[in-house]
Amino acid sequence: MRKSKEAAAESRARIVATAARLFRAHGPQAVSVADVMEAAGMTHGGFYKHFASKDALLAEAITAMFEEKRPMFARPTAAEAEVALADYAAEYLSMGHIGNLEAGCPIAGLSLDAQRAGPEVRRSFAGAIEGMVADIAVAKGTGPEARSAALRDMMIMVGAIVLARSVEDRALQERIIETAREARSDIG
Amino acid sequence: MRKSKEAAAESRARIVATAARLFRAHGPQAVSVADVMEAAGMTHGGFYKHFASKDALLAEAITAMFEEKRPMFARPTAAEAEVALADYAAEYLSMGHIGNLEAGCPIAGLSLDAQRAGPEVRRSFAGAIEGMVADIAVAKGTGPEARSAALRDMMIMVGAIVLARSVEDRALQERIIETAREARSDIG
DNA sequence: ACAAGAAGATGATGATCATCATCCAAATTG
DNA sequence: CAATTTGGATGATGATCATCATCTTCTTGT
Numbered sequence: 114m115r116k117s118k119e120a121a122a123e124s125r126a127r128i129v130a131t132a133a134r135l136f137r138a139h140g141p142q143a144v145s146v147a148d149v150m151e152a153a154g155m156t157h158g159g160f161y162k163h164f165a166s167k168d169a170l171l172a173e174a175i176t177a178m179f180e181e182k183r184p185m186f187a188r189p190t191a192a193e194a195e196v197a198l199a200d201y202a203a204e205y206l207s208m209g210h211i212g213n214l215e216a217g218c219p220i221a222g223l224s225l226d227a228q229r230a231g232p233e234v235r236r237s238f239a240g241a242i243e244g245m246v247a248d249i250a251v252a253k254g255t256g257p258e259a260r261s262a263a264l265r266d267m268m269i270m271v272g273a274i275v276l277a278r279s280v281e282d283r284a285l286q287e288r289i290i291e292t293a294r295e296a297r298s299d300i301g
Numbered sequence: 302m303r304k305s306k307e308a309a310a311e312s313r314a315r316i317v318a319t320a321a322r323l324f325r326a327h328g329p330q331a332v333s334v335a336d337v338m339e340a341a342g343m344t345h346g347g348f349y350k351h352f353a354s355k356d357a358l359l360a361e362a363i364t365a366m367f368e369e370k371r372p373m374f375a376r377p378t379a380a381e382a383e384v385a386l387a388d389y390a391a392e393y394l395s396m397g398h399i400g401n402l403e404a405g406c407p408i409a410g411l412s413l414d415a416q417r418a419g420p421e422v423r424r425s426f427a428g429a430i431e432g433m434v435a436d437i438a439v440a441k442g443t444g445p446e447a448r449s450a451a452l453r454d455m456m457i458m459v460g461a462i463v464l465a466r467s468v469e470d471r472a473l474q475e476r477i478i479e480t481a482r483e484a485r486s487d488i489g
Numbered sequence: 490a491c492a493a494g495a496a497g498a499t500g501a502t503g504a505t506c507a508t509c510a511t512c513c514a515a516a517t518t519g
Numbered sequence: 520c521a522a523t524t525t526g527g528a529t530g531a532t533g534a535t536c537a538t539c540a541t542c543t544t545c546t547t548g549t
Contacts (some may be wrong), residue, residue: 115545124496140417142330145536152447159497160538167537224467229328235426239469242499246473262465272460276452279412281427285434292452299488303515303526312526333506347527348508355507494547503523515539517524 125163127153132174134179137222138215141171161300168230172237174229176286178219187248194252198266203224205270206293211277211286220267221274262300309442309477310373315341322364325410326403328467329359356418360425362367363415366368366407375436386454393458394481399465408455409462450488457484 116124131153133142146167147157164170186201188194204210210217220242227238246263253259253266273293277286304312319341323332334355335345352358374389376382376397398405408430415426425453425470441447461481465474 115494115547117546121496140413141548142328143417146538147536155496156498157537158499158539162496180356200309207372220464221468222322222413223512224463225328225410228466229331235469238467242467243470243473258310261476261480262482264477265484268464268477268484269456270455270460271463273457275412275459275463276408276430276456278416279332279426280375281409281423282431285431286372288449289452289456293456295449296355300484302518303513304525305516305526309526333505338512343508344524344528346529350526491549492547493549494545495546496540496543498543499541502538504536504538506533506535508532508534510529512526512529515524515526518534 124153124155124159128155128273129173129177132170133178134169134215135197136174136226137178137217137219141167141223141226142268146170166192168234169211171230175219175223175234176241178223182218182271183245183248186252188251191251191254192206193200194228198249198252202297206273206290206297208287208290218271218274220271222276224271227259229278265300266297269293271278271301310414312341312343312347316343316348317361318363321360322403324359324362324414325366325405325407329355329411329414334358356422356460359418360421363407363411363422363425364429365457366411368434370406371433371436374440376439377441379442382436386437386440389486390454390482394461394478394485396475397479398462399478406459406462408459409466412459433489453488454485457488469475 123266124169128149132144132149135149135152146160149170150157150160160170164173185204186194186198188197205218214222219238224238227234246260248269249263250259251267270293273289277289280289316337320337321331322342323337334348337358338345338348348358349456352361373392374386375381375383393406402410407426412426415422434448434455437451437454438447441450458481465477468474468477
């Protein structure tokens with residue numbers, strides 16, 4: 114049955130939000146279009162009324178994931194950005210994040226899949242990361258130095274979560290997290 | 302037709318080596334058993350004479366990937382290990398590595414897939430990483446400090462490659478590589 | 490109010506795949 | 520050298536999936 118314009122837009126948003134969770138949790142290849150639609154409370158049939166392809170949904174879901182994170186660290190001034198980033202890093206480098214595939218960092222959880230996907234997906238991923246670098250650089254001051262400092266932070270955080278998730282020993286995971294926190298503050 | 306004992310062992314090894322390349326390059330889900338067998342010069346039929354399942358092959362391929370890398374950094378003494386690790390890091394943090402999915406670092410190229418796979422695969426991945434941490438710690442001296450230093454190196458290297466591959470701008474990739482090199486030497 | 494159109498449901502379709510059953514020929518074994 | 524294995528080939532099988540066609544029911548522009 115037909116839905117009103119707002120109801121349809123709501124459906125569409127629900128599909129994207131659901132996909133953002135499921136794709137991160139299990140990987141896009143392991144989640145079917147029907148899975149997403151069912152988790153969003155619909156049947157598979159309506160999908161192509163909203164999206165041109167599964168890849169198109171993935172591209173949108175990726176954008177949504179990054180936009181969901183952005184308020185946590187993006188601030189207009191260096192002083193505010195520095196505080197926000199510190200909070201974000203504290204939450205990022207935590208055992209909770211390791212277990213939280215579903216709502217965790219898309220770089221740590223989806224980057225390999227994005228790299229292997231079509232150009233549409235790759236571009237949406239790359240664009241989001243480039244925006245994130247710029248946002249984080251605000252916390253690091255001005256000039257090219259700030260950009261490098263932002264990259265340094267990001268690679269430590271992403272590397273730590275990827276590494277920690279790959280390991281099974283909980284004590285080692287904690288050690289990795291702790292080491293990453295120290296590395297971040299050692300470098301400044 | 303039946304093959305001699307050595308010929309069969311050679312076939313098996315070729316399957317593992319081929320899988321190690323293909324799985325890294327395209328992801329295990331995107332590579333079928335038939336793809337691997339064909340690339341190894343056989344038809345799909347013989348596969349289950351060698352392996353219990355696709356996951357069993359993936360687990361073995363993962364072990365093989367790590368063993369292939371081990372000679373590049375593992376050394377018995379701290380002095381030798383330090384030199385070998387420096388060489389390895391120089392090659393690791395390079396543009397060539399970014400483009401070389403097929404023979405690159407399995408942590409940077411396959412960790413998400415391993416995390417999502419069955420327990421057999423996860424265990425083989427986790428075990429290999431734990432061994433690698435121990436090997437790299439040799440270059441960092443003794444005690445728990447060495448282990449942390451090894452982890453710090455690893456997360457920077459893995460994070461840098463994951464991040465660089467996710468981005469499309471070549472100049473930014475180079476900046477990421479360069480930043481990672483500096484971060485490694487800043488920390489020591 | 491009515492005609493046109495769109496959201497979403499139901500139900501194909503064609504492809505791909507992991508795994509299994511069989512068969513064949515060469516290699517072991519005794 | 521005969522009997523028996525066994526590596527590998529050929530060819531199902533059953534499942535899953537992305538995508539499409541069609542139908543129904545409601546919304547919306549007129």
